[in-house]
Amino acid sequence: MTAETPAPSSDEISVLNTLLDQTQTELSLARQELLRSDEYFHSLIQNSLDVIFVLEPDGCVRYTSPSAERILGYQPQRLAKRCIFEFIDPYDLPKMLQAFNRSVCHPQAIESETFHFLKQDGTRRFVEAIFNSLLENPAMEGVVLNIHDITDLNQAQNALKSAADELARSNQELEQFAYAASHDLQEPLRKVASYTQLLGDTYKGKLDGEADKFIGYVVDGVVRMQALIKDLLLYSRVGRGEMTKEPISMDAVVSQVLSTLEIRIRETQAVVTKDPLPTVPVNRSQIEQLMQNLIGNAVKYHGEAAPRIHVSAQRRGTHWVFSVRDNGIGIDPQHYDRVFVIFQRLHTRTQYEGTGIGLAICKKIVERHGGKIWVESKPGEGSTFLFTVPAS
């Protein structure tokens, strides 16, 4: 016995038609959405500044993004099924292979390498390549290679490095010259100094008063030139040769400096205090010179009150910041940078003696140790000289 299916009523057909229309509309909307999304991602890849490849496990190209034509000059279809190794500069191929091998070995891990990619026109582009192995991803089963052209950046970096090298070489030559000149000038100047001194002693009072005055000027000039040359030699020595570093107690350094400056401290009735100071890896003689110059300046540039100087240190990240604070005459902020420039002086010799090299030497010593030096001050309110030294 067979049961006959009753024919649908007109109402039921109408409902079914409505449902069908709705489904078709939804389908059409979904298709449009899919197309939009597809277009969106296509446009994203097309306009990317990178070239994206999907490679087979043997290095053959399965997919190339359309940007390859714009960036490397290859139409994507011409690269299909070709081995990517053919397009790498021969000299760079071994390291590219190693990066590819590492990527295949470590799925999901990101491997990066730089090498030259051969363009269609035979020129080379320096690229940064990011390998991402998605071999275990069923939707991909390949190695995604993202190539970013860094030729211009690399050229700029190379130009910068050449300029820096050239500057370093030129500085070294200049230092060599300053060293040789100041070293060789010492001997004849010593002779001039001795004989003018002798001239002054022998003929004092035997010539007229004018002659005594002129000889005095000559002696004074020679003594000053000797001081300048001695400091210049010291300055050029800071930058010369290897610099050995060892852990040095800064407490011991300050004690040594205070002992060296004992007479000047006593004469000016200066009071020098300090916090406990750390041990840092530095060159002993240079750091002593640095502290001697800073504390010596603090003693020298005092106002009417007796100098009060305090030395302290504070750890900031990877560096120690040392400070030498005084209650001296202070420095106008507009001269902060000038004080570290060689032969720059803010006062006349009659006000304060000096050659104008002391703080330039300090700057050179600190920079050779990989640190920075600066001053914080206001006229009449004292100065604080701060410098950093790497903690390790």
Add this chain to the structure above:
Amino acid sequence: MTLALFEDFGQFKTWLAARQWVAEIYRVTGQKPFFQDAAFRNQLRDLCSQMLAKVVEGAQQADPKDTAQFFLKAKDLLMEIRTKLYSATDLKYVTEMTFNQMFASATEVGHLFDDTIQYVRRSTENKDQDSPR
């Protein structure tokens, strides 16, 4: 100074042959079941990149004697890879036919390495003879 032989290194016959042979090794090791044996596959591929690195380093040497040394090392690595192909055949990762083809290509690349070494050595001898004693 680079030898004239290496001036257009990208078109240097020995280099091209070595690179193609390496690409073939990658093709073979990229197929199942070879690809699934990660340790063996990586070993072979690493040897390949090392071999090409020796060729590249050899071409960049200023002294032809050093160039010859690097090509000798490249040849040693080539022979090591060739020997490992026997194991790949035993493990049935490659067919007898593929093995024979790969083996023949390796021998050919080896001969090209020998030719390069001979050429470089001859250039050294000529230079030594030319130089004043």
